[in-house]
Amino acid sequence: MAGFPLAGRDPEHAHQYLLDHAAQHGNCLLYTLDDSLSLTDLGLLMRSQQVGEARLTRPLFVKEEWLESEYYRDRLPLEGDPAIDG
Numbered sequence: 570m571a572g573f574p575l576a577g578r579d580p581e582h583a584h585q586y587l588l589d590h591a592a593q594h595g596n597c598l599l600y601t602l603d604d605s606l607s608l609t610d611l612g613l614l615m616r617s618q619q620v621g622e623a624r625l626t627r628p629l630f631v632k633e634e635w636l637e638s639e640y641y642r643d644r645l646p647l648e649g650d651p652a653i654d655g
Contacts, residue, residue, distance in 0.1 A: 575628040580617040583626045587615060609636040
């Protein structure tokens with residue numbers, strides 16, 4: 570994935586990149602209930618977040634087991650924490 574910034578991208582463009590990457594490298598794909606895309610074997614969950622007028626990608630890197638577990642997967646943050654994002 571060198572050369573492709575995962576954060577701050579248009580979500581549709583990032584999703585297509587991940588789909589192409591998975592097809593080329595045989596990664597395991599998973600869509601979550603909120604329509605986020607994950608490459609589970611890499612521990613990458615591509616979320617998106619509203620930033621002003623734009624919706625941009627916000628990757629999360631987690632343990633593969635978390636993505637395979639509905640319990641953990643459904644508790645991963647959807648948006649940034651207001652206390653952190655300031």
